[in-house]
Amino acid sequence: MPTYEYICRYCQQFLNVMATIKEKEEGLNPSCPECGSNEVRQSFSGVFFAMKGAGSSSSYSSSSGSSSSCGSCQSCK
Numbered sequence: 001m002p003t004y005e006y007i008c009r010y011c012q013q014f015l016n017v018m019a020t021i022k023e024k025e026e027g028l029n030p031s032c033p034e035c036g037s038n039e040v041r042q043s044f045s046g047v048f049f050a051m052k053g054a055g056s057s058s059s060y061s062s063s064s065g066s067s068s069s070c071g072s073c074q075s076c077k
């Protein structure tokens with residue numbers, strides 16, 4: 001059974017929730033053991049996607065900026 005990691009929005013408490021794929025698809029709604037809040041978010045996917053997106057976008061903008069002469073715009077002619 002896979003384990004999903006959540007973080008409470010209020011007290012930043014980590015939750016490890018064990019659930020089947022079916023339970024996850026049907027909508028998992030774990031509650032924080034510390035404050036009892038249902039306002040939790042899944043932790044791992046957000047972190048990884050944010051890092052991946054920031055790295056690829058910065059490298060893309062730097063490579064396009066280095067090519068100063070495009071030959072098609074007004075400043076290059």
Ligand SMILES: [Zn+2]
Nearest residue numbers: 008011032035
């Ligand atoms: Zn909490």
